[in-house]
Amino acid sequence: MKDVVYFDHCASTPPYEDVARTVMEVMMKHYANPSSLHGMGVEASKLLDRSRALLAGKLQTSKGGWLFTSGGTESNNLAIKGSVRYYRSRGNHIVTTGIEHASVLEATKQLEAEGFRVTYLPVSPSGHVRVEDVRAALTKETVLVSVMHVNNEIGTVQPIEEIGRLLRDYPKTLFHVDAVQSLGKLPIDIEGWGIDLLSGSAHKLRGTRGVGFLYVREGIGLQPLASGGTHEKGMRAGTENVPSIVASAKAVRLAVEGIPSRAAKTSTLRDKLRAYVETVPELSLNGRAPLAPHIVNFSYPGMKPEVIVHMLEQRGIIASTRSACSSKDNKPSRVLLEIGASPLAAASGIRISFGDEHTEEHVDRLIQALDDVIKQLKPLERST
Incomplete structure (x- = not known):
């Protein structure tokens, strides 16, 4: 049209032109499986490592690692389901808000069917969660707090830094942030704000479809959603999409710098x-x-x-x-x-x-x- x-x-x-070119270049040259032991596989694996290093550098994360997924929905599901199932011995309570993306709310509803208890916090008429409501919802059984950074419908920016500061007093409670609508658009201090898990999506910042990002703070375990291999530190089975990952890491760099x-x-x-x-x-x-x-x-x-x-x-x-x-x-x-x-x-x-x-x-x-x-x-x- x-x-x-x-x-x-x-x-x-719309993807950056350089991103689209990179997909084609890597696809034609580095088509080997990055898990293979031969030289071509090793070269493909090195590209994944460089992409992780690029994310870590641009997003200033030294105390954790980045996993590659199929998109923001999978990143949210892996962060939420994977963490609470892994740490179920700590408790069975989750705190989130009533304005989260469907991939968060549907994940928590599934966890409710497994016996987890979920508190859905209200928001103010302006569209913001209140830090005092988060504090009031916390219990000794709270294993995870999940709050989005930017609401995907109305654009309200949530008080992530303040919530992270609050949760420093709750070391057994993990903090997940859905940053799909803020990554590459707003500054995010992942480590400084006390974020344990953070989700992003490449096609929301001029990268490719089919690539998601998940930051996992060092020392945190996740129960995989799928079985079938030791890819992505054993947390996400499946052969990585090397061309799109490399190109999308470049998109993150361009987005953050801009x-x-x-x-x-x-x-x-x-x-x-x-x-x-x-x-x-x-x-x-x-x-x-x-x-x-x-x-x-x-x-x-x-x-x-x-x-x-x-x-x-x-x-x-x-x-x-x-x-x-x-x-x-x-x-x-x-x-x-x-x-x-x-x-x-x-x-x-x-x-x-x-x-x-x-x-x-x-x-x-x-x-x-x-x-x-x-x-x-x-x-x-x-x-x-």
């Missing part, structure tokens, strides 16, 4: 769009500061979000409704309900997410398209 502006970077990002300039640019675009939404009576903003620089979420209560998305697409604007993993679900957004939105507002959320390529002219075009859509839909309000 020609002349389209893509505002769905939270769902997936954080200051990108965050400044996208914050300006975010604020311009939010200022416009605040002037439109039909629309309501979701989430308040602190916010990630690249996400804006608003509702048009009473209107079906898929109608708005398709009308915007007809005008060359690509937007989304919520997490791509849940966008085909017709139910009201669970996240918007958690922050106190009405059922009508929660059922009509629209998410705009920015990337490197966007300019103020692109936002102006989005605003014009929204104006056109609202004018066309407004006469239908009373009949919906």
